Amino acid sequence: MNRRIRKVAVLGSGVMGSRIACHFANIGVEVMLLDMVPTELSPQEEKKGLTIQDRSVRNRIVNMHLDNTVKSKPSPIFSRSVLNLIKTGNFEDDMRDIESADWVIEAVIERLDIKKKIFEQVEQYRKKGTLITSNTSGIPIRHMAEGRSEDFRKHFCGTHFFNPPRYLRLLEIIPTEETDKELVSFLMDYGDRFLGKTTVLCKDTPAFIGNRIGVYAMLAMSHLVEHFDLSVEETDKYTGPILGRPKSGTFRTADVVGLDTLANVAKGLYENASDDEAKDIFKLPSYLQQMIDKNWLGEKSEQGFYKKIKKEGKSEILSLDLETLEYGPQEKVKSETLEAAKGVEDMRKRMKIFDAGTDKAATLFRAAHYPLFEYVSKRVPEISDELYRIDDAMRAGFGWELGPFEIWDALGVKEVVSNIENSERLLPGQSGKVAQWVYDMLESGNDSFYQIDDEGRKYYDKNTGSYQIIPGSEELLVLNDLRRNHTIWENKGVSIIDLGDGVLNAEIHTKMNTVDGDVIRGINKAIDLAEKDYRGLVIGNDAANFSAGANIGMIFMLAVEQDYDELGMAVKAFQDTSMRIRYSSIPVVVAPFNLTLGGGCEFSMHADFIQLHAETYMGLVEFGVGVIPGGGGSKEMALRAANEFKEDQIVQNILKEKFLTVGQAKVSTSAVEAFELGYLEAGKYSITMNRSRLLADAKAKVIELDTAGYTPPVKRRVKVLGKQGLGIVYAGANSMKEGNYISEHDQLISEKLGWVMCGGDLSEPTEVSEQYLLDLERKEFLSLVATKKSLERIQFMLTKGKPLRN
Known part of the structure; x- marks a missing residue:
């Protein structure tokens, strides 16, 4: 068409x-x-x-x-x-x-x-x-x-x-x-x-797929909390990120959606899903109906399951007692199962910990999920002929990391069926029996809803009794599916995976994908391998964020121990890696998405091409921890400014704009804004709208660059303004300090950044090499790390997770 x-x-x-x-x-x-x-x-x-x-x-x-x-x-x-x-x-x-x-x-x-x-x-x-x-x-x-x-x-x-x-x-x-x-x-x-x-x-059935299953799950939980006498904060803790769900959990999500909206969908389901064996689940619990009667609808009415108040000049969020309908301070939630699951990255393994636990969190998990499994099995083929569509809807619409059939697979289909048959029935519509097609599947020797083979990801099709490829999945690259058979090298920080067609992928997998020594070694190893035997390299991953930047814990430790030689070598290795990304003999495409901060941003800025997701939040945020960008970012922003210098313009204004982007730690709110802030260059990036297609698009770009006869870029010279630029930088920082907009230490960091971006106190505008600026950048970075106030900022970020202005 x-x-x-x-x-x-x-x-x-x-x-x-x-x-x-x-x-x-x-x-x-x-x-x-x-x-x-x-x-x-x-x-x-x-x-x-x-x-x-x-x-x-x-x-x-x-x-x-x-x-x-x-x-x-x-x-x-x-x-x-x-x-x-x-x-x-x-x-x-x-x-x-x-x-x-x-x-x-x-x-x-x-x-x-x-x-x-x-x-x-x-x-x-x-x-x-x-x-x-x-x-x-x-x-x-x-x-x-x-x-x-x-x-x-x-x-x-x-x-x-x-x-x-x-x-x-x-x-x-x-x-x-x-x-x-x-x-x-x-x-x-x-x-x-x-x-x-x-x-x-979707089929034209009540509430279609997403709301049919999602509202069932939310209202099932709202009924179960009464049975288990759970508090609002307990429920949200047990049903939030620990299970791969949004941090808002169950009740905070209801507040965001609006209790009246939730009630309207539930009412429609109760009235229209007449053949649903569990339709009584859509009747609201008494406490929920009372809240709606009181117009406690969540965020839109400024109170729902939670209520924000001001107390002694500080904001405090209270939670609702579901029995008395009175608000009170939130209590800390403790659970052996939560603690056991915290350190487990693999969500499928985490589900098993919950299923095997004995405390309240684990009991609630089983009480909520066994009926859910029974329910979704009986919605096939009513709301969908293909089970994968139900999982797709719950992941995409409700933010679940794993859909219900995927969770069931993780726990073992056969084992869960037995557990369902022997579990206590606490919710309307529970029969203790799953849909007949699941028994038929198991009897035929098929013991999972999904399979992965060389053709791609497949789902069990109940109509044919066989596994069929998920339509469209053959066009995508999913590292989890490739890792088992296509990893050619790995260390603690990076896995190098063969994407096929002569393209490698360097996948960072540290905590928050921060850049440390293992990551530096892994990126260089990937470039070594690609230069020897492959067409090019993608740097990308399938995690929640591309990279939160450099490992500031490592920087803090070396600085506290005053091991400045080691720290200097680490910073130089970082800079050298950025430059290697830039000047390697093969095309390097970086594929950022979500948080792309500090070092993640610096790697991206040095790539031959950036294939980024529309939702990319990119920025050089080092000011927040008391330093300047040290992996080539300060140099690169000086270069970006120089590229925009024109004879008939006041070039200091262009320098000031780029300087403020770094000095104010500006982070883009989208890929489009990343270009407007200067982190992306025209002609050297492309936006992928669908996150699932990002790696495939990046791989295609590597092949395109190689096919066009890729040659490494020529080393660049950078025009810096020297004293002409320093004057405006120092004057601006001083006036901000005098106006109490920044602290004395902020002023020092600003002057250090200005020193690098202006190329030092050169007597007139001069063209310098990138290495000249990198050496300045590294020297000023190390001088700041040696200060007490920068160390305080780094420590505060490590312990509190937010910047300190000292």
Whole structure:
């Protein structure tokens, strides 16, 4: 299907509509955002003498909603520049303009009558073949298309974005029986490649897949807490990151979502999922209903399961006693199972620790998961013919590291089936028996839901009784799947994995992927191997973050012991590695995502090419621990400034801009902003929207560079300003100090950075080598590490996890 999406019309500018519009603008698509015309003037409009016919009045609702969305946190936009792609309007004046749209997305209130009225208007103006979708979370898609033309019905389906659409990866595609199958394929691919989503094909069943399973799991937990007499903070601790779930756990997540929203979805499920054997799970526990009656709805009402108060000038977060419905201080949660699981990185092994435990945390784990396993087995084929779609939905929509079938696999399918049959039944709908297809699977000698072989990742297909490749997985590179048979070298910090087609990958796997001696050795070894026998190298991984920077614990230890020779050698090795990434004889592509700080940023800045995920938070943040960038970052920012110097400009202003980026430890909020801050160079980076495709895209770039006849770049000379630049740096730092905006130590760090970026006190602007700047950088880095206040900052970051301003 040769379909292009150049312009999208979003109808409805509320919480979801505005955010969907912003995300399409993020990827460069032109957007029309429309909403209702107000029925009367506001007091402010009356004061200005406006009438209901004034354009600003008629667009007041849509403009207000968009403005509120843009101000919200986390931001729905990659950069304010994308707002230029969004044009606002209203249903009465501008609906005719949807004829120019390639895709019309309805996102109005969840009422069938209103949606159908909107679609009547859409049908009047849309051009034939235009995509029409509804962002509904629960209304049957088939009902919305009733009464529409054949062409409308053929090009209509549901597209359920999870909120916030920029950050939550789940996009459910819900076709009707009449939806064109080619259109469904297009949406599945477009959502994946361009919107960066995990697209999950759903049946038109109540709440589709994500909310059907996710709300079941949340409400099951809300019933179990009463049985086990659990506190709010206990529940969230037992169901949070320790299980590979969001840090908000169960109840904090409910506060964020909104208890009224949760209740509405639950009510819809109870009323519409009439054949669901566990439908009584969707009845709210009494304490939850009482909270809703009191309008304690979570963040939107400033109290729910948690409530923030001010006490003696400090903020304190109280938790709710579910029995008395009174707020009190949170209590520390202790558990043997939690402690045992903490040190285990492998989530599958961690699940086994919980399943085998004997304390309250482990008992709750089994009481919640055994019914969940039973429940999801019985939803196949009701909500999905393929079990992997359920896992996809829970990972992408609810932030689970492992989906329910993946957890079940980790515990052993056969063993869990036996445990389910012999466990106490505490929740509605529990029968102690899983779906018959699971027994059939085990009886046929298949003992897992997933398998990995040389063809890729496969799932058990109950219809054929065999393992089938997960569609699309053959296009992805998953290091966990490759590690077993394709690792060619490893140490404690790095694994070098053969990605095939002559490309290696250096995977950092230290804690938070910090850069230490093992990582430096591993990166150099990977370059050695690639230069000898391969086409090129990717530096990338599948962890939560690309890299949190240098291992400051190692730096602190060497500095405290005053082993400055060893520390100097370590810093030089870091710099040399950055330069080797830059000047090796093979192409090196770095694939950053999420946190890419300090050393992770420096490695990226030296690469031949950066293939980065849209959600990359990149920055040189060394000021926060009392030092300047020491792995080539200070040198590189001086070089970036020099590249922008022009004869007819005041070059000191360009230097000042780059200096402040480092001096204020600016971190990008997106890949787009990383370019705007100067961490990326035009023509040397590309953005991957879907995190799952990042390594494959990076590998493809290595092959492209090699095929084009890669040759190492020529060593660069850098124009530095010497005393011309130092004057503005020192004056600026001094005025900030005099105004009490920075401390005396901040002033010292600023002057050290300025010294490096200006090339020292050269009498006039001069071209110097990169090595000249690296030597300055290393010397000033070491001089700062030797100061008491910088050591205090490093220690504070290590113990408190936040910067100290001393």
